[in-house]
Amino acid sequence: xxxxxxxAIDGPAGAGKSTIxxxxxxxxxxxxxxxxxxxxxxxxxxxxxxxxxxDEASMAVCARESVIELLPGNRVVLDGEDVTEAIxxxxxxxxxxxxxxxxxxxxxxxxxxxxxxxxxxxxxxGRDIGTVVFPDAQVKIFLDASPEVRAAxxxxxxxxxxxxxxxxxIAAEIRERDHRDSNRAxxxxxxxxxxxxxxxxxxxxxxxxxxxLRLVREKTGKEAQS
Numbered sequence: 115x116x117x118x119x120x121x122a123i124d125g126p127a128g129a130g131k132s133t134i135x136x137x138x139x140x141x142x143x144x145x146x147x148x149x150x151x152x153x154x155x156x157x158x159x160x161x162x163x164x165x166x167x168x169d170e171a172s173m174a175v176c177a178r179e180s181v182i183e184l185l186p187g188n189r190v191v192l193d194g195e196d197v198t199e200a201i202x203x204x205x206x207x208x209x210x211x212x213x214x215x216x217x218x219x220x221x222x223x224x225x226x227x228x229x230x231x232x233x234x235x236x237x238x239x240g241r242d243i244g245t246v247v248f249p250d251a252q253v254k255i256f257l258d259a260s261p262e263v264r265a266a267x268x269x270x271x272x273x274x275x276x277x278x279x280x281x282x283x284i285a286a287e288i289r290e291r292d293h294r295d296s297n298r299a300x301x302x303x304x305x306x307x308x309x310x311x312x313x314x315x316x317x318x319x320x321x322x323x324x325x326x327l328r329l330v331r332e333k334t335g336k337e338a339q340s
Contacts, residue, residue, distance in 0.1 A: 128264025174218025244306030
């Protein structure tokens with residue numbers, strides 16, 4: 115009998131998934147799983163090896179051989195090396211979007227993601243959590259926001275990290291990523307059956323988290339920690 119609670123959060127880039135999922139997991143005392151970081155780690159390993167990001171066979175091997183750990187404090191370790199900062203560059207973000215479209219890579223990561231939830235209640239966010247990884251999750255949420263808001267958030271995020279960010283270029287990258295995520299053959303981005311749709315365009319982080327906590331309470335009876 116399953117005793118763990120799984121909260122699956124999906125949505126496009128810039129919808130606020132990582133920020134909201136971290137805050138929700140903290141409020142509930144659950145483990146936060148950033149699946150995007152896992153794909154970024156695979157992309158980083160591939161780029162360091164000068165791998166062909168379009169070669170599914172070699173990328174699948176890269177994914178299977180990658181030893182990825184998600185540690186407290188949102189730290190990401192790849193093959194024993196802390197790569198938390200290295201995977202957050204714009205270049206790795208674009209590379210991760212490409213390798214995550216490959217079926218062999220996704221299957222390797224899905225196996226790892228399911229393993230992470232075997233012994234813990236989790237808040238897991240990504241693109242196919244409610245549709246593929248955990249279609250039977252007790253709580254499924256699809257976070258969204260307008261393309262303009264998502265692009266503006268990404269520009270702000272990059273500038274705060276010290277990266278140059280051209281709004282026009284970022285908007286184009288968002289559109290490209292939306293198209294790639296929604297049209298890939300393997301696990302395309304889509305709203306899972308039964309998922310609650312939440313548009314975060316005009317909401318603060320606190321408002322979104324409060325909304326999701328109400329959903330979790332309604333569906334599972336689980337309250338936020340005091």
